[in-house]
Amino acid sequence: xENEQRARSFEAALRRAGVRITRQRxxxxxxxxxxxxxxxxxxxxxxxMAAGAGVSLATVYRTLSALEAQGVIMKLEFEGAAAxxxxxxxxxxxxxxxxxxxxxxxxxxDRIERLQAEIAREMGYDIVRHRLELYVRKRR
Amino acid sequence: xENEQRARSFEAALRRAGVRITRQRxxxxxxxxxxxxxxxxxxxxxxxMAAGAGVSLATVYRTLSALEAQGVIMKLEFEGAAAxxxxxxxxxxxxxxxxxxxxxxxxxxDRIERLQAEIAREMGYDIVRHRLELYVRKRR
DNA sequence: ATCGCTGCAAATTATTTGCAAAATG
DNA sequence: CATTTTGCAAATAATTTGCAGCGAT
Numbered sequence: 001x002e003n004e005q006r007a008r009s010f011e012a013a014l015r016r017a018g019v020r021i022t023r024q025r026x027x028x029x030x031x032x033x034x035x036x037x038x039x040x041x042x043x044x045x046x047x048x049m050a051a052g053a054g055v056s057l058a059t060v061y062r063t064l065s066a067l068e069a070q071g072v073i074m075k076l077e078f079e080g081a082a083a084x085x086x087x088x089x090x091x092x093x094x095x096x097x098x099x100x101x102x103x104x105x106x107x108x109x110d111r112i113e114r115l116q117a118e119i120a121r122e123m124g125y126d127i128v129r130h131r132l133e134l135y136v137r138k139r140r
Numbered sequence: 141x142e143n144e145q146r147a148r149s150f151e152a153a154l155r156r157a158g159v160r161i162t163r164q165r166x167x168x169x170x171x172x173x174x175x176x177x178x179x180x181x182x183x184x185x186x187x188x189m190a191a192g193a194g195v196s197l198a199t200v201y202r203t204l205s206a207l208e209a210q211g212v213i214m215k216l217e218f219e220g221a222a223a224x225x226x227x228x229x230x231x232x233x234x235x236x237x238x239x240x241x242x243x244x245x246x247x248x249x250d251r252i253e254r255l256q257a258e259i260a261r262e263m264g265y266d267i268v269r270h271r272l273e274l275y276v277r278k279r280r
Numbered sequence: 281a282t283c284g285c286t287g288c289a290a291a292t293t294a295t296t297t298g299c300a301a302a303a304t305g
Numbered sequence: 306c307a308t309t310t311t312g313c314a315a316a317t318a319a320t321t322t323g324c325a326g327c328g329a330t
Contacts, residue, residue, distance in 0.1 A: 020284060020329050041320080056287050061320060063285095079217060079271070082319060096260065099268050107263070112255050116274055119247055120236065125276035128239050131219070132272045134256055136265035160304050160309055181295080196312050201295060203310095222294060 006089065007033040010072050017070050027053035028063050032073060038084040038104045078104075078133060094132040146229065147173040150212050157210050167193035168203050172213060178224040178244045218244075218273060234272040 007030045011021050019025075031039075031047045039047070041060050048055045064085060067073045076084045078097055084104070092113075093106040112132065120127045147170045151161050159165075171179075171187045179187070181200050188195045204225060207213045216224045218237055224244070232253075233246040252272065260267045 018284095022285060022329070024286075054287095058288075058321080059286055062322095065321095077217075077219060096263065096265065098265070105263065107259055109255060109259055112252055112259075115249060115252050115255075116272075119249055119252075120274055120276050121279070123236065123245065123247070123276075124279055125236065125238070125274075126279050128275045128277050130272070130274045132256075132270070134260055134265075134270045135268045136260050136263075137268050139261070139264055139266050155305095162304070162310060164311075194312095198296080198313075199311055202297095205296095 003030070003034045006087065009089070010067075010087075013072055014067075014070055019066060019070060024048075024053065024055040024059050025063050025066075027051060027055060028060065029067075029072075032067075032085065032087055035087075038076060038086050040082040040084045042082065044085070076104075079135070094134075096134040096136055099135050099137055143170070143174040146227070149229070150207075150227070153212055154207075154210055159206060159210065164188075164193065164195040164199050165203050165206075167191060167195060168200065169207075169212075172207075172225065172227055175227075178216060178226050180222040180224045182222065184225070216244075219275070234274075236274040236276055239275050239277055 007026075010029045010033060011026065014021060014025070014029075021029075027048050028044060031044055031051065035044075035047075041057065041064060044064070045055065045057045045060045048060065064073065064075070068075050068085075071088055073085045074088045076086060076095065078084065078095070091108060093108045094112075096105040096107055097103070098105070116130055116132075117127055147166075150169045150173060151166065154161060154165070154169075161169075167188050168184060171184055171191065175184075175187075181197065181204060184204070185195065185197045185200045188200065204213065204215070208215050208225075211228055213225045214228045216226060216235065218224065218235070231248060233248045234252075236245040236247055237243070238245070256270055256272075257267055
Protein backbone atom coordinates (compact mmCIF):
# COMPACT_ATOMS: atom_id res chain seq x y z
CA UNK A 1 0.00 0.00 0.00
CA GLU A 2 1.07 3.53 -0.67
CA ASN A 3 0.22 4.66 2.83
CA GLU A 4 3.43 3.02 3.95
CA GLN A 5 5.14 5.10 1.31
CA ARG A 6 3.63 8.24 2.69
CA ALA A 7 4.54 7.31 6.26
CA ARG A 8 8.15 6.83 5.18
CA SER A 9 8.26 10.18 3.52
CA PHE A 10 6.99 11.72 6.75
CA GLU A 11 9.73 9.95 8.66
CA ALA A 12 12.33 11.15 6.21
CA ALA A 13 11.21 14.73 6.67
CA LEU A 14 11.46 14.36 10.42
CA ARG A 15 14.87 12.67 10.34
CA ARG A 16 16.12 15.46 8.11
CA ALA A 17 15.04 17.91 10.80
CA GLY A 18 16.85 15.93 13.46
CA VAL A 19 13.67 14.64 15.09
CA ARG A 20 14.00 11.13 16.52
CA ILE A 21 11.69 8.45 15.20
CA THR A 22 10.49 6.54 18.21
CA ARG A 23 8.19 3.54 18.22
CA GLN A 24 5.33 5.85 19.24
CA ARG A 25 6.00 8.36 16.51
CA UNK A 26 6.38 5.72 13.84
CA UNK A 27 3.00 4.30 14.84
CA UNK A 28 1.33 7.70 14.78
CA UNK A 29 2.84 8.52 11.41
CA UNK A 30 1.38 5.39 9.92
CA UNK A 31 -2.00 6.11 11.39
CA UNK A 32 -1.91 9.65 10.07
CA UNK A 33 -0.78 8.47 6.65
CA UNK A 34 -3.78 6.18 6.49
CA UNK A 35 -6.33 8.64 7.88
CA UNK A 36 -8.53 10.56 5.50
CA UNK A 37 -11.09 11.64 8.08
CA UNK A 38 -9.36 14.44 10.00
CA UNK A 39 -9.07 12.67 13.38
CA UNK A 40 -8.53 14.48 16.68
CA UNK A 41 -5.93 13.65 19.34
CA UNK A 42 -8.18 11.27 21.23
CA UNK A 43 -9.12 9.34 18.09
CA UNK A 44 -5.48 9.06 17.08
CA UNK A 45 -4.70 7.78 20.55
CA UNK A 46 -7.43 5.17 20.33
CA UNK A 47 -6.29 4.07 16.89
CA UNK A 48 -2.73 3.76 18.08
CA MET A 49 -3.81 1.68 21.05
CA ALA A 50 -6.02 -0.46 18.83
CA ALA A 51 -3.02 -1.01 16.58
CA GLY A 52 -1.14 -2.39 19.53
CA ALA A 53 1.15 0.59 19.94
CA GLY A 54 1.43 1.62 23.56
CA VAL A 55 1.29 5.42 23.51
CA SER A 56 0.12 7.87 26.11
CA LEU A 57 -2.23 10.65 25.20
CA ALA A 58 0.40 13.17 26.34
CA THR A 59 2.80 11.75 23.80
CA VAL A 60 0.16 11.92 21.11
CA TYR A 61 -0.20 15.62 21.80
CA ARG A 62 3.55 16.17 21.95
CA THR A 63 4.04 14.28 18.71
CA LEU A 64 1.30 16.20 16.96
CA SER A 65 2.95 19.47 18.00
CA ALA A 66 6.28 18.29 16.66
CA LEU A 67 4.74 17.13 13.39
CA GLU A 68 2.95 20.42 12.96
CA ALA A 69 6.14 22.35 13.70
CA GLN A 70 7.87 20.33 10.97
CA GLY A 71 5.07 20.97 8.52
CA VAL A 72 4.14 17.30 8.27
CA ILE A 73 0.57 17.79 9.44
CA MET A 74 -1.87 20.66 9.78
CA LYS A 75 -4.00 21.40 12.78
CA LEU A 76 -7.64 22.23 12.12
CA GLU A 77 -9.70 23.99 14.77
CA PHE A 78 -13.34 23.81 13.83
CA GLU A 79 -16.06 25.43 15.90
CA GLY A 80 -16.80 23.86 19.22
CA ALA A 81 -14.69 20.76 18.84
CA ALA A 82 -11.28 19.38 19.70
CA ALA A 83 -8.51 20.13 17.21
CA UNK A 84 -8.38 17.76 14.24
CA UNK A 85 -5.36 16.95 12.11
CA UNK A 86 -4.62 16.15 8.49
CA UNK A 87 -1.44 15.25 6.60
CA UNK A 88 0.08 18.35 5.04
CA UNK A 89 1.38 16.70 1.87
CA UNK A 90 -1.59 17.68 -0.22
CA UNK A 91 -2.77 20.59 -2.26
CA UNK A 92 -4.00 23.55 -0.25
CA UNK A 93 -7.72 23.36 0.35
CA UNK A 94 -10.48 24.65 2.60
CA UNK A 95 -13.13 22.77 4.52
CA UNK A 96 -16.85 22.29 4.50
CA UNK A 97 -18.44 20.79 7.60
CA UNK A 98 -21.87 19.16 7.55
CA UNK A 99 -23.43 20.55 10.73
CA UNK A 100 -25.80 17.60 10.89
CA UNK A 101 -23.36 14.72 10.54
CA UNK A 102 -20.07 16.37 11.45
CA UNK A 103 -18.59 15.10 8.20
CA UNK A 104 -15.65 17.15 6.95
CA UNK A 105 -15.20 17.68 3.21
CA UNK A 106 -12.48 19.48 1.32
CA UNK A 107 -12.69 21.90 -1.57
CA UNK A 108 -10.46 24.19 -3.57
CA UNK A 109 -11.36 27.43 -5.27
CA ASP A 110 -8.71 29.53 -6.89
CA ARG A 111 -10.96 32.50 -7.36
CA ILE A 112 -11.58 32.77 -3.65
CA GLU A 113 -7.88 32.41 -2.96
CA ARG A 114 -7.12 35.24 -5.34
CA LEU A 115 -9.82 37.48 -3.95
CA GLN A 116 -8.47 37.01 -0.46
CA ALA A 117 -4.97 37.99 -1.47
CA GLU A 118 -6.42 40.98 -3.29
CA ILE A 119 -8.39 42.15 -0.25
CA ALA A 120 -5.38 41.87 2.02
CA ARG A 121 -3.19 43.69 -0.47
CA GLU A 122 -5.68 46.53 -0.84
CA MET A 123 -5.56 47.01 2.90
CA GLY A 124 -1.77 46.96 2.89
CA TYR A 125 -1.19 43.45 4.18
CA ASP A 126 0.14 40.10 3.04
CA ILE A 127 -1.67 36.91 4.02
CA VAL A 128 0.29 34.66 6.35
CA ARG A 129 -2.40 31.99 6.43
CA HIS A 130 -6.14 31.94 6.28
CA ARG A 131 -9.05 29.88 7.37
CA LEU A 132 -12.22 29.36 5.41
CA GLU A 133 -14.84 26.99 6.71
CA LEU A 134 -18.34 26.48 5.39
CA TYR A 135 -20.77 25.00 7.88
CA VAL A 136 -23.40 23.42 5.71
CA ARG A 137 -26.54 21.30 5.61
CA LYS A 138 -27.49 18.89 2.88
CA ARG A 139 -29.99 20.49 0.55
CA ARG A 140 -33.37 18.74 0.47
CA UNK B 141 -23.84 59.49 22.58
CA GLU B 142 -25.35 56.94 20.30
CA ASN B 143 -23.83 54.04 22.16
CA GLU B 144 -26.52 54.53 24.74
CA GLN B 145 -28.98 54.28 21.90
CA ARG B 146 -27.49 51.03 20.80
CA ALA B 147 -27.45 49.63 24.32
CA ARG B 148 -31.17 50.43 24.63
CA SER B 149 -31.95 48.67 21.43
CA PHE B 150 -30.12 45.62 22.76
CA GLU B 151 -32.17 45.77 25.94
CA ALA B 152 -35.36 46.06 23.96
CA ALA B 153 -34.50 42.94 21.99
CA LEU B 154 -33.85 41.05 25.19
CA ARG B 155 -37.01 42.26 26.92
CA ARG B 156 -38.99 41.21 23.89
CA ALA B 157 -37.55 37.72 24.32
CA GLY B 158 -38.49 37.67 27.97
CA VAL B 159 -34.94 37.99 29.22
CA ARG B 160 -34.58 40.01 32.41
CA ILE B 161 -32.40 43.09 32.36
CA THR B 162 -30.36 42.95 35.53
CA ARG B 163 -27.85 45.51 36.70
CA GLN B 164 -25.05 43.22 35.48
CA ARG B 165 -26.57 42.73 32.05
CA UNK B 166 -27.31 46.41 31.58
CA UNK B 167 -23.68 47.18 32.37
CA UNK B 168 -22.38 44.56 29.94
CA UNK B 169 -24.71 45.75 27.21
CA UNK B 170 -23.35 49.27 27.51
CA UNK B 171 -19.82 48.03 27.43
CA UNK B 172 -20.54 45.91 24.37
CA UNK B 173 -22.34 48.79 22.68
CA UNK B 174 -19.26 50.94 23.13
CA UNK B 175 -16.70 48.30 22.18
CA UNK B 176 -15.29 48.27 18.70
CA UNK B 177 -12.31 46.06 19.47
CA UNK B 178 -13.80 42.56 19.77
CA UNK B 179 -13.13 41.99 23.50
CA UNK B 180 -13.05 38.58 25.15
CA UNK B 181 -14.86 37.55 28.33
CA UNK B 182 -12.03 38.52 30.64
CA UNK B 183 -11.68 41.95 29.09
CA UNK B 184 -15.40 42.55 29.34
CA UNK B 185 -15.24 41.50 32.96
CA UNK B 186 -12.41 43.93 33.64
CA UNK B 187 -14.21 46.76 31.87
CA UNK B 188 -17.36 46.09 33.84
CA MET B 189 -15.44 46.12 37.09
CA ALA B 190 -13.61 49.28 36.06
CA ALA B 191 -16.98 50.86 35.35
CA GLY B 192 -17.99 50.10 38.91
CA ALA B 193 -20.41 47.33 38.04
CA GLY B 194 -19.94 44.38 40.34
CA VAL B 195 -20.16 41.35 38.09
CA SER B 196 -18.63 37.92 38.43
CA LEU B 197 -16.81 36.33 35.53
CA ALA B 198 -19.32 33.47 35.59
CA THR B 199 -22.10 35.96 35.02
CA VAL B 200 -20.19 37.54 32.19
CA TYR B 201 -20.03 34.14 30.50
CA ARG B 202 -23.67 33.38 31.19
CA THR B 203 -24.72 36.77 29.89
CA LEU B 204 -22.65 36.39 26.75
CA SER B 205 -24.30 33.04 26.08
CA ALA B 206 -27.72 34.57 26.53
CA LEU B 207 -26.90 37.49 24.27
CA GLU B 208 -25.56 35.20 21.62
CA ALA B 209 -28.64 33.01 21.84
CA GLN B 210 -30.78 36.11 21.29
CA GLY B 211 -28.70 37.19 18.34
CA VAL B 212 -27.53 40.37 20.04
CA ILE B 213 -23.85 39.54 19.81
CA MET B 214 -21.66 37.17 17.82
CA LYS B 215 -18.96 34.96 19.23
CA LEU B 216 -15.67 34.90 17.34
CA GLU B 217 -13.22 32.07 17.88
CA PHE B 218 -9.89 33.02 16.37
CA GLU B 219 -6.88 30.72 16.38
CA GLY B 220 -5.27 30.10 19.71
CA ALA B 221 -7.16 32.66 21.73
CA ALA B 222 -10.13 33.03 24.02
CA ALA B 223 -13.46 33.70 22.30
CA UNK B 224 -14.06 37.33 21.40
CA UNK B 225 -17.39 39.03 20.93
CA UNK B 226 -18.89 41.75 18.77
CA UNK B 227 -22.34 43.35 18.59
CA UNK B 228 -24.46 41.65 15.94
CA UNK B 229 -26.32 44.74 14.73
CA UNK B 230 -24.04 45.32 11.80
CA UNK B 231 -23.62 44.22 8.24
CA UNK B 232 -22.20 40.74 7.80
CA UNK B 233 -18.43 40.83 7.50
CA UNK B 234 -15.36 38.68 7.84
CA UNK B 235 -12.17 39.27 9.80
CA UNK B 236 -8.55 39.96 9.15
CA UNK B 237 -6.15 39.51 12.06
CA UNK B 238 -2.70 41.11 12.15
CA UNK B 239 -0.55 38.26 13.47
CA UNK B 240 2.02 40.74 14.73
CA UNK B 241 -0.21 43.08 16.71
CA UNK B 242 -3.31 40.96 17.24
CA UNK B 243 -5.41 43.77 15.80
CA UNK B 244 -8.70 42.61 14.33
CA UNK B 245 -10.07 44.32 11.23
CA UNK B 246 -13.30 43.76 9.35
CA UNK B 247 -13.98 43.51 5.66
CA UNK B 248 -16.79 42.63 3.30
CA UNK B 249 -16.58 41.05 -0.11
CA ASP B 250 -19.70 40.08 -1.96
CA ARG B 251 -17.87 38.13 -4.59
CA ILE B 252 -16.41 35.81 -2.01
CA GLU B 253 -19.80 35.41 -0.38
CA ARG B 254 -21.33 34.44 -3.70
CA LEU B 255 -18.55 32.04 -4.56
CA GLN B 256 -18.99 30.28 -1.24
CA ALA B 257 -22.69 29.79 -1.78
CA GLU B 258 -21.95 28.54 -5.27
CA ILE B 259 -19.42 26.00 -4.05
CA ALA B 260 -21.77 24.65 -1.41
CA ARG B 261 -24.62 24.45 -3.89
CA GLU B 262 -22.54 22.57 -6.41
CA MET B 263 -21.79 19.98 -3.77
CA GLY B 264 -25.44 19.72 -2.83
CA TYR B 265 -25.44 21.80 0.35
CA ASP B 266 -26.73 25.06 1.74
CA ILE B 267 -24.50 27.21 3.91
CA VAL B 268 -25.68 27.52 7.50
CA ARG B 269 -22.85 29.84 8.49
CA HIS B 270 -19.28 30.29 7.49
CA ARG B 271 -16.04 31.56 8.84
CA LEU B 272 -13.38 33.36 6.86
CA GLU B 273 -10.36 34.72 8.64
CA LEU B 274 -7.24 36.17 7.07
CA TYR B 275 -4.17 36.12 9.29
CA VAL B 276 -2.00 38.85 7.89
CA ARG B 277 1.16 40.86 8.28
CA LYS B 278 1.63 44.49 7.32
CA ARG B 279 3.35 44.72 3.97
CA ARG B 280 6.73 46.44 4.11
C1' DA C 281 27.06 7.96 26.19
C1' DT C 282 24.40 11.77 25.06
C1' DC C 283 20.28 14.27 24.83
C1' DG C 284 15.85 13.86 23.25
C1' DC C 285 11.53 11.32 24.31
C1' DT C 286 8.02 8.96 27.17
C1' DG C 287 4.70 8.04 30.84
C1' DC C 288 2.26 9.63 34.67
C1' DA C 289 0.17 12.73 37.22
C1' DA C 290 -0.44 17.29 38.30
C1' DA C 291 -1.07 22.00 36.33
C1' DT C 292 -3.27 25.23 32.96
C1' DT C 293 -6.70 27.75 30.46
C1' DA C 294 -11.16 28.78 29.04
C1' DT C 295 -15.58 27.89 30.09
C1' DT C 296 -19.52 25.65 32.49
C1' DT C 297 -22.41 24.34 36.31
C1' DG C 298 -24.77 23.17 41.09
C1' DC C 299 -26.88 25.45 44.69
C1' DA C 300 -28.65 28.71 47.91
C1' DA C 301 -29.47 33.57 48.16
C1' DA C 302 -30.82 37.84 45.77
C1' DA C 303 -33.17 40.44 42.43
C1' DT C 304 -36.52 41.30 38.38
C1' DG C 305 -40.99 41.89 36.08
C1' DC D 306 -44.61 36.50 44.38
C1' DA D 307 -42.98 33.31 40.89
C1' DT D 308 -38.97 32.90 38.29
C1' DT D 309 -34.73 34.25 36.70
C1' DT D 310 -30.37 35.40 37.68
C1' DT D 311 -26.21 35.82 40.47
C1' DG D 312 -21.95 34.63 43.09
C1' DC D 313 -18.92 31.29 44.60
C1' DA D 314 -16.60 27.45 44.29
C1' DA D 315 -16.15 23.16 42.33
C1' DA D 316 -16.38 20.62 37.83
C1' DT D 317 -15.20 20.12 32.90
C1' DA D 318 -12.64 19.57 28.65
C1' DA D 319 -8.73 19.99 25.96
C1' DT D 320 -4.17 20.48 26.16
C1' DT D 321 0.35 21.28 28.43
C1' DT D 322 4.14 20.39 31.49
C1' DG D 323 7.63 18.81 35.39
C1' DC D 324 10.33 15.15 36.37
C1' DA D 325 12.72 10.78 36.56
C1' DG D 326 13.70 6.95 33.76
C1' DC D 327 14.13 5.04 28.93
C1' DG D 328 15.76 4.75 24.35
C1' DA D 329 17.30 6.45 19.64
C1' DT D 330 21.37 7.89 17.20
